[in-house]
Amino acid sequence: MASKSLKTFTREEVAKHNKQDDLWIIIDANVYDLTRFAAMHPGGLAALIDEEIAGQDATDQFFALHRFEVLLKPQYKRLTIGIIEGEENALHPPTIGDISKIPYAEPTWLSEGYYSPYYTENHRELQKAVRRFTDEYLRPDAQAREEDGKRPDQKVFDKMAELELHAMRMGPGKHLKGRTLMGGIVKPEEFDYFHELVIMQEMVRCGARGYGDGLLGGKVIGLPPVLNFGSEELKARVVPDILAAKKFICLAISEAHAGSDVMGLQTTAVKSEDGTEWIINGSKKWITNGTFADYFTVGCKTEDGFTVILVERGPGVETRQIKTSYSTTAGTAFITFDNVRAPVGNTLGEEGGGIFVMLSNFNHERWVMCCASARAQRGIVEECLKWTTQRKAFGKPLNSLATIRAKLAAMIQRAESVQNWLESITYQMCNMSYKQQAGKLAGQIAFLKSYSTSCAQETARDAVQIFGGRGITKTGMGSLIEHYHRTIPFDAILGGSEDVLSDLGVRQAMRSMPKDARL
């Protein structure tokens, strides 16, 4: 942390500066002059002029109360005046691209000395590149956008487009053909679901749930129906601009009237008299990226059932922000369609065949959410392991309490089981056609998502208990825990709520019961 050219001091010299008008302290061998800062210290003056702090080594006390990033902020970094003679920094903040050394903070395949049958050298190379990208570009933008509530910076979208991350997030397929993926690291024909898993799990590390959805979550779920069911003409017209992040798309299915109950939807589409256009009326609610979308993949009631239609923003389309418990960065919208016209050529799949279009979309959407949920809960394990090691209560580190260790054990078990099941399903996806996946994996993926998010909710609850008041405070040591606990219900609801998905899994199993089986 401190540069070699800094002045050196002995501990005895530092100890002489122990008064309010001449106040130095030592943190991790660095010497800080807090004389002018002390009166402005957010933790109060008294904490700093305490006789155990002023002029002393306050490393343990500091890290019990502040995150590392406090010391890295320019306004505080410049309080450093030197380093203790003959000593070096023993503590190191995470740097760009780092793999965490904290046990269980990384999935096994990334942990030193462990093996995996699933990941190749190519997946590893991609992982390194996406981690650097996330640390360098996404994390700073995520923090700034969570503060101001605006959507992710267009520069971030453009950079992602340059690396073809928008295209890769749609999974393997023809849409990757001819593209240079992540600067050429992966060949389009070699890109598989483990590559996609790596991208999801790295990006979610930016630790901002609303921002994560703002990073074109709407495209991840709204574009597949166009790619899989749109006409060639429609695809040629809309897909290139969407994958270049020049235009935005969202999936507009749920309504105030019906969420998980897709058959209960009330938005209607009727044909114009000359039969060339759909006329759409109704409303949609909780639509991710809806506030800034140019295209809407809309589920509509039609004469012969349910039909999915691509609607372009234009006369009669209105979107307004819904205030949810995560940030407005996600652009969550309430949308009204008032006699909105869309060409009949914008129909996705068969007229009346919308249920099939939607159901085949769900598997991928839910699997993507499982990737994110598995990785995000692991991040909470890391926070809790660090905190319980560095935080002392009743004179001992928190992790010396058996009740705390029991909570850590449960968290770790949940994170590991979710990741391992996810990898097993991903392996099946790599070896099955899209159609086979729909038949064989709908139940498994539904179960995994419901299991993963219930694990995540328990982990969020345990983490708040471990962090105490800090787990409900937006700044400081527990900021990530507070954020996670507040936003975890999104995972448990979006893409199908836990109860609905568990039931779906059992119903799929019931359908596959052999007729001749008896106890």
Ligand code: HEM
């Ligand atoms: C370079 C030295 C220090 C800097 C730049 C600094 C800065 C800060 C900042 C920015 C906060 C607000 C924390 C947040 O909400 O993120 C804070 C809080 C606090 N600081 Fe410091 N601090 C320093 C040293 C110390 C030391 C040595 C102590 C002594 C124990 C201390 C005690 C506290 C306390 C008690 C709080 C309130 C924590 C809470 O609300 O949970 N600080 N400090």
